[in-house]
Amino acid sequence: MAIKFEQVNYLYPSFDGSNFSALENIDLEISEKGEFITLIGETGSGKSTLVQHMNALLRPATGSVTIYGIKIQKNTNKNKKIKLNPLRQKVGLVFQFPEYQLFEETVLKDIIFGPKNFGVKEDVAIERAKEVIKLVGLTEEYLERSPFNLSGGEKKRVSIAGILAMEPDILVLDEPTSGLDPKGRDALLELFTEIHKKLDKTVIIITHDMNTVYKYATRVLVMHDSELVFDGNASELFKSENIVKWNLDLPDIIEITNQLEKKLDISFNTKPHNVDELFKLMKGVL
Amino acid sequence: MNIIEIKDLSFAYREEFFALNDVNLTIKRGEWISILGHNGSGKSTLAKLIIGLLKAEKGEIYVDGVLLNEETVHEIRRKIGIVFQNPDNQFVGVTVEDDIAFGMENLNFDREDMLNKIEEYSKKVNMFEYLKKEPHNLSGGQKQRVAIAGILAMNTDIIIFDESTSMLDPKGRESIMEYIRDLNKEGKTIITITHDMKEAVNSDRIVILKDGKVLAVGETNTILNDKETLNSSNLELLLPLKLLYKLDEANIKNEKVKNILWQLSLNK
Numbered sequence: 001m002a003i004k005f006e007q008v009n010y011l012y013p014s015f016d017g018s019n020f021s022a023l024e025n026i027d028l029e030i031s032e033k034g035e036f037i038t039l040i041g042e043t044g045s046g047k048s049t050l051v052q053h054m055n056a057l058l059r060p061a062t063g064s065v066t067i068y069g070i071k072i073q074k075n076t077n078k079n080k081k082i083k084l085n086p087l088r089q090k091v092g093l094v095f096q097f098p099e100y101q102l103f104e105e106t107v108l109k110d111i112i113f114g115p116k117n118f119g120v121k122e123d124v125a126i127e128r129a130k131e132v133i134k135l136v137g138l139t140e141e142y143l144e145r146s147p148f149n150l151s152g153g154e155k156k157r158v159s160i161a162g163i164l165a166m167e168p169d170i171l172v173l174d175e176p177t178s179g180l181d182p183k184g185r186d187a188l189l190e191l192f193t194e195i196h197k198k199l200d201k202t203v204i205i206i207t208h209d210m211n212t213v214y215k216y217a218t219r220v221l222v223m224h225d226s227e228l229v230f231d232g233n234a235s236e237l238f239k240s241e242n243i244v245k246w247n248l249d250l251p252d253i254i255e256i257t258n259q260l261e262k263k264l265d266i267s268f269n270t271k272p273h274n275v276d277e278l279f280k281l282m283k284g285v286l
Numbered sequence: 287m288n289i290i291e292i293k294d295l296s297f298a299y300r301e302e303f304f305a306l307n308d309v310n311l312t313i314k315r316g317e318w319i320s321i322l323g324h325n326g327s328g329k330s331t332l333a334k335l336i337i338g339l340l341k342a343e344k345g346e347i348y349v350d351g352v353l354l355n356e357e358t359v360h361e362i363r364r365k366i367g368i369v370f371q372n373p374d375n376q377f378v379g380v381t382v383e384d385d386i387a388f389g390m391e392n393l394n395f396d397r398e399d400m401l402n403k404i405e406e407y408s409k410k411v412n413m414f415e416y417l418k419k420e421p422h423n424l425s426g427g428q429k430q431r432v433a434i435a436g437i438l439a440m441n442t443d444i445i446i447f448d449e450s451t452s453m454l455d456p457k458g459r460e461s462i463m464e465y466i467r468d469l470n471k472e473g474k475t476i477i478t479i480t481h482d483m484k485e486a487v488n489s490d491r492i493v494i495l496k497d498g499k500v501l502a503v504g505e506t507n508t509i510l511n512d513k514e515t516l517n518s519s520n521l522e523l524l525l526p527l528k529l530l531y532k533l534d535e536a537n538i539k540n541e542k543v544k545n546i547l548w549q550l551s552l553n554k
Binding site: 042252275278282 | 425542
């Protein structure tokens with residue numbers, strides 16, 4: 001197991017001196033191969049705090065997170081004996097607003113910064129940059145441009161390229177598609193699917209978009225009030241009565257199918273996954 | 287009467303590359319219009335031109351009958367409030383209260399009036415109990431509500447929402463949409479900029495931008511019926527609409543089903 005959470009609790013200090021609990025008794029295992037996980041839950045439920053424990057950016061208040069055999073606890077690394085760099089190379093984390101993390105004068109320098117930091121030679125890093133820039137759907141010409149003159153979507157792609165260049169086993173992305181239009185969103189999700197399938201890596205995405213969850217995820221984690229309340233597959237989740245309590249939406253396809261069933265007083269044997277399947281079901285009853 | 291008139295408007299960030307190309311558009315007083323388009327279609331550029339944050343290469347913008355130029359830009363900004371996409375980028379105050387006051391301070395409101403308005407509008411957006419709080423403790427939806435309170439306090443005739451819900455969770459999104467509906471009912475002219483058709487169907491009219499040009503403009507019902515335009519817009523069709531088109535193509539005619547799908551498309 002690549003990452004293992006055992007009874008993890010995490011507290012944020014409040015200004016009035018009290019503590020605010022962000023994670024409560026989390027038990028969770030994540031494999032380094034072949035998972036496409038979506039992590040969902042309303043704002044403030046603890047999603048971002050959870051993923052920041054996956055590469056030791058945060059340390060649990062109680063409990064432990066074991067990442068590639070290294071056990072991280074409250075006082076781990078107070079004296080910097082453990083090198084955390086290798087963990088951060090293995091588990092690549094892209095923040096919610098990755099565009100804020102761009103700081104170099106060219107896209108190339110930005111992309112090779114990470115790999116160089118982890119000891120990759122400059123010429124090797126440059127070769128990787130040329131590969132990953134294409135992977136994220138941009139051309140090599142972008143490498144010489146300034147990151148600050150790019151559109152929001154392009155900046156996002158560049159920052160993802162920077163993480164890919166580190167060749168992590170596990171790729172964690174905090175709301176990578178928020179603010180993108182449908183085409184841009186789908187292009188990125190297809191890219192993550194490709195990374196997941198072709199390179200057999202685990203991809204973990206935080207999202208509010210239930211259509212994304214239903215279409216792509218092999219496993220869904222739901223956070224609610226600092227607790228991990230669901231760990232399973234999407235079809236199972238969207239059948240659950242709890243989704244109202246957890247403030248989650250239904251994917252459009254399920255919502256529309258439910259409405260049609262109700263208004264036409266019919267019931268289908270299966271739940272469709274896309275509009276073509278729904279069309280076939282409708283054709284059968286009309 | 288038209289509150290905004292845009293004539294032959296063009297703008298280029300780089301030479302020869304027009305973010306907006308010969309845009310003509312009129313917006314009626316009190317209407318809710320959506321500007322719909324893919325990333326890079328020119329939607330946000332249009333908003334920035336309307337409030338005078340960018341200067342057009344060519345063309346004219348009239349707001350409430352006044353031609354926008356360097357002399358009139360301040361007068362025009364008193365008529366238009368804007369709520370941006372990323373709530374973190376528009377927080378200027380140290381506390382929620384400061385933030386709501388910021389716009390009014392710029393417009394030289396007197397102090398008494400300002401304090402009354404802060405109370406009134408923070409209550410209106412359900413943020414009164416947060417007035418002394420610091421913004422980084424708020425959720426994205428709460429931050430957007432504070433931004434809206436600041437705009438309301440300035441009492442502008444026109445409010446632009448530039449993808450203001452795109453970074454929020456479903457609950458935050460719905461709460462902002464409700465404020466927009468109420469504001470429009472109270473008589474404000476609303477311009478929502480979005481790439482989400484689900485959001486756009488709430489408005490009276492829709493403008494579709496594609497590659498800097500107006501691809502279509504019309505009543506929401508009319509636009510949703512215009513299959514060809516929608517298919518060429520690079521936008522994602524609403525799911526019930528997709529199904530409706532598919533049934534049409536297969537020549538399956540059932541008025542009841544059609545009607546249901548149409549209502550579902552309109553979010554009703």
